[in-house]
Amino acid sequence: MKTVYIDSVFKCHTSNDGTMIAVEEEFFNNKCDIFIEGFRLKPEGETLVREDGAVFSGGKMITPWKSISELEDAQREYERQKLADAENALAILLGGESE
Amino acid sequence: MIFNMTGGGGNPLNFQVKTYPSETELKADNPKENTIGVITTTTMTSWVFSATEPKEPEVGMVWFNTGNLSNVEFNALKKNTLQVYPIKAKQYVGDKFVDVTSMTSQGGEWHSWRVYLYKAGDQCNDITGGWTAIDGPGGTTNFNATYINCVTDGSNDRYATPYTKNKVNVTNYSKLIAEILERDAETNLFLASAVTGYNMYGSMVATIEASDKGSQTLELDIASITGEYHIGLTAYTPDFDVMNVWME
Numbered sequence: 001m002k003t004v005y006i007d008s009v010f011k012c013h014t015s016n017d018g019t020m021i022a023v024e025e026e027f028f029n030n031k032c033d034i035f036i037e038g039f040r041l042k043p044e045g046e047t048l049v050r051e052d053g054a055v056f057s058g059g060k061m062i063t064p065w066k067s068i069s070e071l072e073d074a075q076r077e078y079e080r081q082k083l084a085d086a087e088n089a090l091a092i093l094l095g096g097e098s099e
Numbered sequence: 100m101i102f103n104m105t106g107g108g109g110n111p112l113n114f115q116v117k118t119y120p121s122e123t124e125l126k127a128d129n130p131k132e133n134t135i136g137v138i139t140t141t142t143m144t145s146w147v148f149s150a151t152e153p154k155e156p157e158v159g160m161v162w163f164n165t166g167n168l169s170n171v172e173f174n175a176l177k178k179n180t181l182q183v184y185p186i187k188a189k190q191y192v193g194d195k196f197v198d199v200t201s202m203t204s205q206g207g208e209w210h211s212w213r214v215y216l217y218k219a220g221d222q223c224n225d226i227t228g229g230w231t232a233i234d235g236p237g238g239t240t241n242f243n244a245t246y247i248n249c250v251t252d253g254s255n256d257r258y259a260t261p262y263t264k265n266k267v268n269v270t271n272y273s274k275l276i277a278e279i280l281e282r283d284a285e286t287n288l289f290l291a292s293a294v295t296g297y298n299m300y301g302s303m304v305a306t307i308e309a310s311d312k313g314s315q316t317l318e319l320d321i322a323s324i325t326g327e328y329h330i331g332l333t334a335y336t337p338d339f340d341v342m343n344v345w346m347e
Binding site: 026027028029030040044045048050052053054056058059060061062063064065066067068069072 | 197198273274285298300301303304305306307308309310315317318319320321322323324325326
């Protein structure tokens, strides 16, 4: 499970400034920092008041507060880079074995 | 289609726009057919129907965002030549558009502006393409006459996930809402780019969990989500019913 930190308005962070609450959340497994930090995680029983005044209460809610298309682009780039890094590592490994 | 009126009478229009300071006052009124009621305490200086945000709004302007589906569609002209599909209302306050609540009086009743994705047995095929399900061996989704029912026999891989066959365009909507009856586990209402069963964290973009048991309304914030996604519900050890699902 990925540990994220939520602030007073339930925005997610990847590091704690000392005021945040740590939450373990499977939703953010294998997600890059940019993706994570574009989301809110409202715990069960808490109430979120959106900037336009809409109120969300009830159970645990995970939803983006930044444009999802930007977050998805960042996540795709992260996954592409991870794959490239893995392929490079494999090439080096195989190149080492062949020597 | 852009419509811009600043009031005035006389009139080929088949509707009217009125403002009310509260929902209580709106519902106490009994106006004529196709009255659009806007709940606001900010003076409405003008109104416009448009599929895109007006570029040079004046303070107080009410923008009725239009789409191609609406539960309160109406003919704007008395000669029935201009069908309008309002989906959302916003008012220019300060320096930006903010959501305001609108309802339309039709058939002697006030109707909230919603796009239904499932309504008491109606799968709303025009927008959803119908509903389907991915169930584990221990879970079952039943599409009953008036509700969706998800149950388990307690065996392994006991999940049930009913969802829309089509991806639904959620742009311009700020809430996804489901009315359910929760009897056991935490049912999740979700949006996902792909539906694969139960754990969809690779493709899910938003979710809200039911709290406690009993009848409840799940309201998921989708204001920052644009584009098309499958909409559905899922639970491990499912025991829930779905009565209505809509966007507003």
